[in-house]
Amino acid sequence: MWGFDDCCSRYQTSDGFMYNHVTKNASPSSDDNLQKLGFDLDVGTTQQSNASFDDATVIASMSDRLSLLATVKNQATEISEQIKGQINIPNVRFAASIYIACRQNGMALSIKDISSVADGAKQSKITSAVRSVVDKLGLPPQLMHIRAAEFAKRYSTELQMNSEAIKAAEEAAERCTDHVNRYLHSLGSFWNLRCNNLDSTNCRSRAPSSVAATVVYIISQLSYEKKLLKDIKEATGLHENTIKGTYKDLYPYLSRIIPTWFANANDLKRLRSP
Numbered sequence: 001m002w003g004f005d006d007c008c009s010r011y012q013t014s015d016g017f018m019y020n021h022v023t024k025n026a027s028p029s030s031d032d033n034l035q036k037l038g039f040d041l042d043v044g045t046t047q048q049s050n051a052s053f054d055d056a057t058v059i060a061s062m063s064d065r066l067s068l069l070a071t072v073k074n075q076a077t078e079i080s081e082q083i084k085g086q087i088n089i090p091n092v093r094f095a096a097s098i099y100i101a102c103r104q105n106g107m108a109l110s111i112k113d114i115s116s117v118a119d120g121a122k123q124s125k126i127t128s129a130v131r132s133v134v135d136k137l138g139l140p141p142q143l144m145h146i147r148a149a150e151f152a153k154r155y156s157t158e159l160q161m162n163s164e165a166i167k168a169a170e171e172a173a174e175r176c177t178d179h180v181n182r183y184l185h186s187l188g189s190f191w192n193l194r195c196n197n198l199d200s201t202n203c204r205s206r207a208p209s210s211v212a213a214t215v216v217y218i219i220s221q222l223s224y225e226k227k228l229l230k231d232i233k234e235a236t237g238l239h240e241n242t243i244k245g246t247y248k249d250l251y252p253y254l255s256r257i258i259p260t261w262f263a264n265a266n267d268l269k270r271l272r273s274p
Helices: 028-036 043-065 070-082 090-104 111-115 123-136 148-158 163-181 208-221 229-236 240-257 265-269
Strands: 006-012 018-024
Touching: 043 070, 043 090, 070 090, 090 111, 090 123, 111 123, 148 163, 148 208, 148 229, 163 208, 163 240, 208 229, 208 240, 229 240, 240 265
Parallel strands: none
Antiparallel strands: 006 018
């Protein structure tokens, strides 16, 4: 890498070839002489290229910590370049770009997951940035939302559950969402999944990730290879009390949620009551 006193330029000869030319410790007067000879000292372009390279390096580092594929990493870098003038805080821009790239590739990484590698960028800032980017780039609003079924697939896969259990977890999470949405007053409550009747004073709000984690726990209890609550906690990053509370909410509706091809009524009776 050249030092601050190095001068790099390009020279095009009459035969059409481009040559790189470097002079050490070039003075202002020598810059003028070089320009007279046909050299192009485009410092602004060089600085911009270096900045873009640095951005890509940081995004790559964040992506690697999340174990993302190279295609997602590269896509996040492209998105970051498109929104560079819109979001001034670099780490917020990088995190928002990674989130959108993940969603475009069908990956269920939450903003909370991504904020953990964003070196202090707040979740609220990242969320606002994602909204802004979705609007600016004309992307589908659905990219903002991760369905419980998507989380269920991710969690059960990370727990190395068998294919049948993974499919059951996805289906159960989707059924839960459908069941819950019947009780929602409006589509604006997409983020809050409520599994009790809205007339009940004990109605609680549950996020898709909480519903998914609990469904995965229930499916694992109905499987031959059972998973402990602490296993679910480690795989999902959710507190045990959150999973226990959601389990209590879901328990009355298990017969409607759990696929009958996976577990029958007698199987459900063997589950512990909350």
